[in-house]
Amino acid sequence: LRPGKLYVQGEDIYGPAYGIKSRVPQGWTGVVPMDTEVFLLMPVNNMDGEIYVMADTTDYEKLKVNWMKGLELGNGNILMSDGNIFYRGDVLASNVVLLNNTTGFKGYIEAKCGPYGACVSFLLLCSSQNFDALKKSVIEMSDNTDFVEPSDKGFYDDFDWKEFLSGKYLASYEYEPGAKSENELWLCPDGTFRSKLKRTGLLKEEAKALQGKQKGTWETSSIGPEGKLVLHFSKQGDVELDMLIDEDRIFMNERKYFVMLSDQCK
Numbered sequence: 280l281r282p283g284k285l286y287v288q289g290e291d292i293y294g295p296a297y298g299i300k301s302r303v304p305q306g307w308t309g310v311v312p313m314d315t316e317v318f319l320l321m322p323v324n325n326m327d328g329e330i331y332v333m334a335d336t337t338d339y340e341k342l343k344v345n346w347m348k349g350l351e352l353g354n355g356n357i358l359m360s361d362g363n364i365f366y367r368g369d370v371l372a373s374n375v376v377l378l379n380n381t382t383g384f385k386g387y388i389e390a391k392c393g394p395y396g397a398c399v400s401f402l403l404l405c406s407s408q409n410f411d412a413l414k415k416s417v418i419e420m421s422d423n424t425d426f427v428e429p430s431d432k433g434f435y436d437d438f439d440w441k442e443f444l445s446g447k448y449l450a451s452y453e454y455e456p457g458a459k460s461e462n463e464l465w466l467c468p469d470g471t472f473r474s475k476l477k478r479t480g481l482l483k484e485e486a487k488a489l490q491g492k493q494k495g496t497w498e499t500s501s502i503g504p505e506g507k508l509v510l511h512f513s514k515q516g517d518v519e520l521d522m523l524i525d526e527d528r529i530f531m532n533e534r535k536y537f538v539m540l541s542d543q544c545k
Contacts, residue, residue, distance in 0.1 A: 393426025
């Protein structure tokens with residue numbers, strides 16, 4: 280699983296740290312939001328509901344205790360089991376309630392534990408009218424989950440920069456005494472790019488010819504936490520950038536960049 284990457288229905292997913300393999304259920308898309316350890320699933324048909332997938336080193340007995348104790352959400356709201364915890368085959372399950380809730384909310388949770396000390400939980404939160412339909416998706420994903428031996432392989436050892444950057448908008452905003460640096464870069468899946476540089480902070484050396492609005496093509500074949508991005512400017516030649524991903528943060532030439540999906544690529 281890669282933070283920020285969108286996973287579509289039917290796509291296989293893998294968390295090596297816990298040795299968990301699963302598949303995105305039909306009718307859903309999933310993403311690991313930046314700076315979180317939760318896999319969030321959302322219905323593609325805009326139905327009101329979400330599935331949260333969480334992994335931990337625990338067991339069924341500890342899960343039962345935690346579900347009965349509940350999770351405090353603030354303002355007196357506690358998310359907890361309705362008191363009836365049962366097994367669906369080898370899977371622990373329970374309906375979930377939110378104390379002090381008056382919004383027609385319903386919830387359901389399943390947990391599946393493997394032979395290597397890890398468990399994965401699937402928590403559905405949705406409106407009452409969608410509950411029965413969306414609950415089937417939790418069961419589908421749980422049934423498609425298997426366990427393998429955990430791996431200590433680096434999280435970004437096989438990070439594919441080309442896949443990650445395709446169709447992305449990158450922006451860096453930095454304010455220094457007496458100067459403001461704003462750099463924007465659009466990298467399209469067809470290999471073209473546009474840039475808008477107000478200062479040359481994107482580059483290691485000053486290059487005023489690259490300021491303003493520019494365009495060209497881009498390429499990278501880098502795999503792993505560090506890489507190289509080559510920008511072929513249409514009128515100004517080539518520029519090579521050093522890239523780094525560290526704890527979900529993206530750096531280019533040691534400057535932090537925010538990365539979002541681009542809405543300006545064809």
